[in-house]
Amino acid sequence: MNPDAKKILLAGLIFAVVYGLLNSLSNIFLLPSAPIISFRPQIALPMAVGILVHPLAGFITGFAGNVVGDAISGFGAFKFWNWHIANGLMGLIPGLAVYRHIRRIDTVRAFGILQGSIVFACAAGVGTAVVLDWLFLHFMTFPASLPSWILPAFLTDAVNGFILVPAILLIAGRIVLTLETRTILMITGLLIASILATAGSITWAVLDDLVSHGAMVQNFYIAAIVSVGLLVIGFVAAVVFVRKMTAPLAALGRAAEAVEKGRYDLPELAAVSARADELGRLARIFEQMAGKVGERENSLQRQVAELQITIDREKQARDVSDIVDTDYFRALKEKARKFRGA
Amino acid sequence: MPEIIAIHSFRGGTGKSNTAANLACLLARQGRRVGVVDTDIQSPGIHVLFNLDPKDAAHTLNDFLWGKCDIGRAVYDVSRILGPEERGKLFLIPSSIRTGDIARVLHYGYDINLLKEGYQQAIEQFALDYLFIDTHPGLNEETLMSIAIADTLLILLRPDQQDYQGTAVTVEVSRALEVPRMFLIVNKAPASLCGDALAAKVAATYNCDVAGVLPHADEMMELGSSGIFCLTHPDSSLGRAIDGILRRIET
Structure with a gap:
């Protein structure tokens, strides 16, 4: 077995044990009747492992972890095997999207892919479990299982992953704080806060038995x-x-790169400098500055060219000897010596 | 010890006459007695700078070279152009602008011994400290004579390739003539060029001292060939540069 595969397997199994223990804990201390969005932070683990270690390690963590959790909880290790696959997929899919393709999450686009892959992984995982149950296991009944089991499973995993995976990646340094990521993190935080408020009030209402009617x-x-x-x-x-x-x-950044490489006409700034706001002003100043730098550079290059003095030494020697190697010149030289001697 | 300073350039239009006139005026202003000889017999012109009307010049260098007159009669006092502060003296020995006279000298030529003798007499008769020789561009026999007679040779060039090549020939020929002191002066340097860098480059290329780099001055252009720039614009960058050249060649 090659060392990389060994590492992936090992990491997958170690995290699987952790994931399994956490799963069994939340099975034992099940929040009573928290029906929609439960507190299940451990789902972030296979996802983060898939992104940071390897997609396959993420799969192993989810799959094997669920086996361990079910076994400890006394559900039977392979009774709900469709959910093992579901958990494996939740570890695999974000890993496939991010692990190799996005080494630095430093743009909104990258962050969007990350969050999208998490939500998609939860949908795909739960969906797969449902389809497998319907084909082979028949534990669920439709449509009764939809609100009591399927939707809560999806929503819980999606919201927990949505909140916690970015937090882990931020700590791991995979999310780099840039203007873009700071802004999107801030907005994401506000969105999550509003969702949690709703989820919390529902949970509280159910717990307090304020709502009894179906x-x-x-x-x-x-x-x-x-x-x-x-x-x-x-x-x-x-x-x-x-x-x-x-x-x-980003356009200004590209323009700055262009200037660094010695290109001083900046068509990429046209759209920005047409803006009426502060960035438009900055772009216009940048264009003017680049123009000035370009002019200076050109004049410097002209100077260097003008400072080139090339002399054809052979032609010079010929021309000199045409003058010097004549009787007239030799006579003149004699006379000049006499003048100066005198 | 009076000094004969020849000003030469390989090509025309380098500003020889102007530079010679400016240097002569500056020296005269400092109280020296300075003569200027126009040996550019083919195309004389320096008299214009000194406000000497050719009609007033009954005798010229040409007349002396043909033995028609004593050199002293071809010497004109032009000190009045120095202005009221004049302390020294400025003299001009013009060439004839009559086409007949020009053709005759070109046809028969003249003897270097006679020329040298004439200079000597002029220096003694007018007690000159300096005698500037304004020459015809190129390397014909007459200019070689001027170089052979000179104690100090100033070679003007503009910063362009044709001047660079021709100047290389001039410098070598002048060395062969064993000129005691030789300086290069770069004239009409564009404002974009750094003077010091250019001077260093030129000095290294020709292995010859550079007395100065004169910037291309628009004021000089406007002035054309009437008047002496150093007297009208002493504090301009060009005026100061010419002053710097003078200090270089005086030591």
């Missing part, structure tokens, strides 16, 4: 789904907005 519970489900939908829409809108805001800076 119809009201149904309404809360809808509220939860809407708020998670808003989270996704809000996030996408934020990505677009932040990119619009920071695109001029």
Whole structure:
């Protein structure tokens, strides 16, 4: 086995044990009737392992971890094997999206891919589990399982991953704080805070048995789904907005690179300098500055060219000897000597 | 010990006459007695700078060279152009601008011994400290004579390739003539060029002292060939540069 594969397997198994223990803990101390979005932070573990170590390590953590958790909890190690695959996919998919392709999460685009892959992984994982159950296991009943099991599983994992994976990647240094990532993190934080407020109030209402009618519970489900939908829409809108805001800076960066490489006409700034705002002003000043630098550079190059003195030494020697090697010149030289001697 | 200073350039239009006139005026202003000879017999011109009307010049260098007159009669006092502060004296020995006279000298030539004798007499008769020789560009026999007679040779060049090549020939020929002191002067240097860097480069290329780099001055252009720039614009960058050249060649 090659050393990389060994490392992946080892890391996957170690984190699987941790994940399994955490899973069994939350199975034992199950928050009573927290129906929509539960506190299940450990889901971030296979995702982070997939991104930071290797997608396959992420898969192993999710898959094997779920086996361990079920075994400890007394569910039977392979009874709900479809959920092992679901957890494996949640570790695998973000890893596939980010591990190799995005070494530095320093743009809104990269951050969007990260968060998108997390939500997608949860949907794909839960979806796979549901399909496998429907094909082979038949534990679930439709549509009764949808609000009681399927949706809570998806929403819980998606929201937990959405919040915690960026936090882990920030600590690991994989998310680099730039103007773009700072802005999107801030907006994401605000979105999450509003979602948690909704989730918290629902949970509190259910815990306190304020809501006993099935119809009201149904309404809360809808509220939860809407708020998670808003989270996704809000996030996408934020990505677009932040990119619009920071695109001029990226253009300025490219223009600065162009100047560094000695190109002083900057068509890439045309769109930015047409803006009426502060960035437009900055771009116009930058264009003027680049123009001045270009002029100075040209004049310097002219100077260097003018300082080149090339003399054809052979031609010089010929011309000199045409004059010096004549009787007239020799006579003149004699006379000059006499004048100066006198 | 009076000094004969020849000003030469390989090509025309380098500003020889102007530079010679300016240096002569500066020296005269400092109280020296200075003569200027126009040996550019083919195309005389320096008299214009000294406000000497050719019609007033009954005798010229040409007349002396043909033995028609004593050198002293071809010497004109032009000190009045120095202005009221004049302390020294400025004399001009013009060449004839009559085409017949020009053709005759070119056809028959003249003898270097006679020329040297004439200079000597002029120096003694007018008690000159300096005698500037304004020459015709190129390296014909007459200019070689001027170089052979000179104690100090100033070679003017502009910073362009043709001047660089021709100056290389002039410098070598002058060395062969064993000129005691030789300086290069770069004239009409564009403002974009750094004077010191250019001077260093020229000095290294020709292995010859550079007395100064004169900037291309628009004021000089406006002035054309009437008047002496150093007297009208002493504090301009060009005026100061010419002053610097003088201090270099005086020591």
